[in-house]
Amino acid sequence: MFNLEWYRIFLQTARYGNLTKAAQALHITQPSVSYAMKQMEEALGIKLFNRLSKGVELTKEGQSLLEYVEQSFTLLDAAEKHVLNLKQLTEGEIRIGSSDSLIKHLLLPQLNAFHKEYPDIRIRLSHGKTPDIAKRLKDGLIDCALIHMPVHDPQLDIHPVAALEDCFVAGSAYADLARRSLTAAELAKLPLLLLSPGSSTRLHIDQWFAAKGLRVTPEIELGSVDLLAEFAGLNYGAAFITRSFVKEALDQGKLIELPLADRLPARSIGFAVVRDRKLSLAAERFTEMLLSRMLS
Incomplete structure (x- = not known):
């Protein structure tokens, strides 16, 4: 049995010690609060509140439950904030693979521009030879890669971004x-x-x-x-x-x-992602930025 709304009402009722004040905080009616707590007590098979003349107080069992409920809602609030930060690109990470030479000579200027605009995004680099990088990309260990072409792999979506002489x-x-x-x-x-x-x-x-x-x-x-x-x-x-x-x-x-x-x-360099795999918001923005800069 799990009803998130019951626990939300329980939390406010416990904090205020009063059904009416809890109802006002939740923007619902007092009977709705009372009915929800009655249902919750019946479902759990325990008494959560002692009814007093001027309000309610938690029973021992209710107090024990409150500790877990407070932690749970704190975690939910933190999770919601984290997701919002990911959406606003004030948190997150991008995982990029390439050879040392391409990182130094081609990727670094793009990373500098991205880091300047999104300083809170963590950048993780994975270096290696093109066959190894392509495998890591398909295995989900990195989000995107700069690789030497040609690479013929139907799992990868590759955009040529630079010519090499x-x-x-x-x-x-x-x-x-x-x-x-x-x-x-x-x-x-x-x-x-x-x-x-x-x-x-x-x-x-x-x-x-x-x-x-x-x-x-x-x-x-x-x-x-x-x-x-x-x-x-x-x-x-x-x-x-x-x-x-x-x-x-x-x-x-x-x-x-x-x-x-x-x-x-002549040879060329390609920017690769896995076909039909959804990128993180940070990796998606980096991809857009890199392709725009290198193809302009």
């Missing part, structure tokens, strides 16, 4: 090679610095070499774009990297781009 860069020791265009075969003979296997970027460049009939063995495999750029600048070899990620180093002469005779195919 890749290149090979090296340090000053390779300056002579920058004066002419290198073929894929010539490039394959250089010490190559590539991302670790399993990433979409690594798969992309391995497929490019394979299409030329070449199979390459990297000199060094690293887990981050920043480390690739660092090692390239120290003349360990030629690193495959996205040009925009090292633009500053190229402009400052810390890295040198190696011209290619065989053009690298």
Whole structure:
């Protein structure tokens, strides 16, 4: 047996100790209060109030019940306030997945803009390779993701948001090679610095070499774009990297781009959510904001 209205009337009656005052607080009639308390006592099989000449007082059993009822309504009030805060985006969280390089170079400006407008929303980042991020997205561990395309998965709704241009860069020791265009075969003979296997970027460049009939063995495999750029600048070899990620180093002469005779195919970045899965209000607003900014 549970009748929320009974408990609401019980709470006010206990607080005021008077049926008429409880009725006034609840904006109902005094007989309605009296009838509700009678029904509640009959349903519970106990007496909740002693009727006095000037009002009512709780019985021992009524006092025990009151402690639980007060806690329950306090929790309900807190829950209602929490939901309102979620609606007003003064509480909540967004869970976003991406690779370290995309977080730093593409996602961070969008997060900064969102955080400035909604400082009370908690931002949780999950980093990893595109296949891992896509799996976390489908498993419900994150709300949305920036991923390297192409990704063919009918469960995901993916919006292309940015184009990437890749290149090979090296340090000053390779300056002579920058004066002419290198073929894929010539490039394959250089010490190559590539991302670790399993990433979409690594798969992309391995497929490019394979299409030329070449199979390459990297000199060094690293887990981050920043480390690739660092090692390239120290003349360990030629690193495959996205040009925009090292633009500053190229402009400052810390890295040198190696011209290619065989053009690298363009890639793109997609913003992904799970198809037909309702996002939280915070994640929904972030999605709207990101797509508006990146597609404008």
